[in-house]
Amino acid sequence: MPQIRLLVADRDTMFLDKLSNYIYRNKGNSFVLELVTEPERFEDWLNGNGKADLIAVSSSFLDELSLKPDSSYSLVLVDSPESLVPENYNAISKYISAEKLVKEIISLVAEKLPLKGVKDKKGFGTVHLVLYADGSDFYNPLAQTIAYVKAVNGSSTFYLNLDEFSNTDCYFSGNNLKGLGDMLYYIKAKKGNLVLKAEACTTADASYGVHFMKSHQYPEDIRNMTSEECNLLIRSIIERACYETIIVSRAFGLDENLPVLLSLAGKIYITSSNCRSSLERLNKISELLPGLTGMEPETNDRICFCINSVFRTNEYFSLNNFRKIFLPDPFAEKCGFPPSDEYLSAVGNLLAGGEGDFYA
Secondary structure, three states: OOEEEEEOOOOOHHHHHHHHHHHHHHHHEEEEEEOOOOOHHHHHHHOOOOOOOOEEEEEHHHOOOOOOOOOHEEEEEEOOOOOOOOOOOOOEEOOOOOOHHHHHHHHHHHHHOOOOOOOOOOOOOEEEEEEOOEEEEEEEEOHHHHHHHHEEEOOOOOEEEEEOOHHHHHOOOOOOOOOHHHHHHHHHHOOOOHHHHHHOEEEEOOOOEEEEEOOOOOOOOOOHHOOOHHHHHHHHHHOOOOOEEEEEHHHEEOHHHHHHOOOOOEEEEEEOOOHHHHHHHHHHHHHHHHHHHHHOOOHHHOEEEEEEOOOOOOOOOOOOHHHEEEEOOOOOOOOOOHHHHHHHHHHHHHHHOOOOOOOO
């Protein structure tokens, strides 16, 4: 991410201390920060052709200025209900969390900065694509568990759900107001610097350390997404070059986005429960995959069929020689996330390249 030159002007030194501490602690490499507490000094800075990508100025401080900053690169931090924001200025409440404020700043400057995303950084940006054969992650939290296991073991991890009815917020939580719906808007509106836009739409789960985009609100946001838009979305996350692992989850479906996701994925997991109807779907998908990936099962080590052993059954499917593992009941001990220790151990073994065990 390119560095953002940010000037913050406010007489409130406590606010400046808290904001600057947050930025240095969490975004230290992303910002060049300058703080101003006196209107006279700020006007001297303007008269001296000071350079900044964005000026964040409190509304009370702005009222004191005889020389106003250019509205095109200014953000007014409203610190009083009585404050009148001049026309054409972007404005936001000063008293929101530092995370939300920084996300808003990043979003505003994204289109003004050149794209400097680090592409193909070694060891970063491996996409783990999880496709649900029976259309749902009901009783099958494989994608979320991969994100959890990776994150708690120290891997920088991003999770993205591309179902029309996303349930991301049932697993991970954060206080960023922006999310996947906003990111899809930026893509469809052909906004610039999508790498920074992706940063502005991402939040971190404080409990597990997983980064994610909050669920979109409207099913058509995903339903109407083109293959080009899908590619831009995933690449904007990869090109941030700060995630070792990117998990993309959705129901299996033969639409225009599936080839894009398959081509970008370093690892592909086709998953379902072990009920007869789900196993039959897995078998049909295994017949389609060689044509979709251009590789025969014996030479395609990217793909693994993961079957949750929820029911006791003797059903057996060859799955056309693709690698397959049987995972244990994820909620044998409790019905809630994270899943059972046995399931976490099995998924950890899967990610480490193990063959897994058979659970009947």
